[in-house]
Amino acid sequence: GENVEQHPSTLSVQEGDSAVIKCTYSDSASNYFPWYKQELGKRPQLIIDIRSNVGEKKDQRIAVTLNKTAKHFSLHITETQPEDSAVYFCAAIYGNNRLAFGKGNQVVVIP
Amino acid sequence: DAGVIQSPRHEVTEMGQEVTLRCKPISGHNSLFWYRQTMMRGLELLIYFNNNVPIDDSGMPEDRFSAKMPNASFSTLKIQPSEPRDSAVYFCASSWRRGEQFFGPGTRLTVL
Numbered sequence: 001g002e003n004v005e006q007h008p009s010t011l012s013v014q015e016g017d018s019a020v021i022k023c024t025y026s027d028s029a030s031n032y033f034p035w036y037k038q039e040l041g042k043r044p045q046l047i048i049d050i051r052s053n054v055g056e057k058k059d060q061r062i063a064v065t066l067n068k069t070a071k072h073f074s075l076h077i078t079e080t081q082p083e084d085s086a087v088y089f090c091a092a093i094y095g096n097n098r099l100a101f102g103k104g105n106q107v108v109v110i111p
Numbered sequence: 112d113a114g115v116i117q118s119p120r121h122e123v124t125e126m127g128q129e130v131t132l133r134c135k136p137i138s139g140h141n142s143l144f145w146y147r148q149t150m151m152r153g154l155e156l157l158i159y160f161n162n163n164v165p166i167d168d169s170g171m172p173e174d175r176f177s178a179k180m181p182n183a184s185f186s187t188l189k190i191q192p193s194e195p196r197d198s199a200v201y202f203c204a205s206s207w208r209r210g211e212q213f214f215g216p217g218t219r220l221t222v223l
Contacts, residue, residue, distance in 0.1 A: 032210035043202065043214040044154070051210075089154065091212045096166060097142055101154040 002027040002094035006102035014110050019077040021105045023090035026071065032093040033073045035064060038104070039086045048075070080109045115215030117203050121181045123221045129191040132218045135184055142219030144212060145178055145188050146202040152203075160186065 003026040013019045025033075034049035050057045050064045050073065057064050061080075066073040077084055087106050091099040116135040119169070124130055136143050145157040158168040160180045168178070180186040190197055199219050204212040 021143055034210060034212075036214075043216050046211065046213065049211065067184065097206065097209050098144075098156060098167065099210070099212060103153045 002030060002092050002100035004090060004092050004100045004102040005092055006105050009103070010106045010108070012108045012110060013079055013080050015082060017080055019080055019084070019107055019108070021075045021088055021090070023074070023102050024072045025092040027077060027092065027094050028071065030094055031093040033064070033066060034091050034099070035075050036089040036091065037086045038089065044089060082109050082111055085109045114122060115213055116205055117206050117218050121214060121219045121220060122157070123223065124193055125223050126194055127192045129189065130193045132188040132201050134186045134203030134215060135215060136186070136203070138184070140205035140207040141183070142206040143180060143186050144204040144206070145186070146204065148202060149199045154222035157188070193223045198222050
């Protein structure tokens with residue numbers, strides 16, 4: 001199966017600064033990489049994803065980059081705001097439509 | 112679109128009781144997933160259906176867990192008998208396109 005690892009486990013940033021979360025995966029056949037945001041007590045919500053035919057994708061203040069050779073991908077949040085505080089999960093697709101999730105990163109935006 | 116619907120939202124039961132969790136996927140989605148989330152183990156895939164057929168149940172912890180999908184708009188996850196270590200948040204997710212999964216609000220299960 002697929003193994004996805006996330007670093008760091010907790011990230012604290014000052015409001016307005018950027019946050020970067022990195023993930024690595026093991027299955028070179030994986031070709032879809034979503035990111036989910038989970039606020040306390042709520043469901044994971046898909047915020048951005050990338051397929052292996054592109055190296056970068058951006059949506060307003062968030063972006064994802066993918067390095068297939070190194071098998072890692074990253075989430076970038078710019079101009080962080082308090083509402084960005086949450087747990088962020090990366091995932092990679094494997095097998096027949098299954099997602100392997102990382103353990104999650106707690107992002108704390110300090111006002 | 113109402114999104115993925117799960118019920119109940121909270122369930123408190125005593126050890127040994129049967130628990131049934133319910134899920135209604137997004138209309139038109141052909142894949143359904145059951146996950147369990149705990150602090151220690153994170154998000155674990157329990158079982159995955161495609162077109163109502165179980166494809167992969169290797170994540171089901173043991174025989175006490177069973178899942179069914181009798182039609183495209185309904186699935187159940189049953190635990191019988193329940194144990195305290197089953198306490199977790201159980202999420203259902205559905206998908207129509209390879210990879211994109213949309214999660215329901217979850218059921219918080221507490222087994223005393």
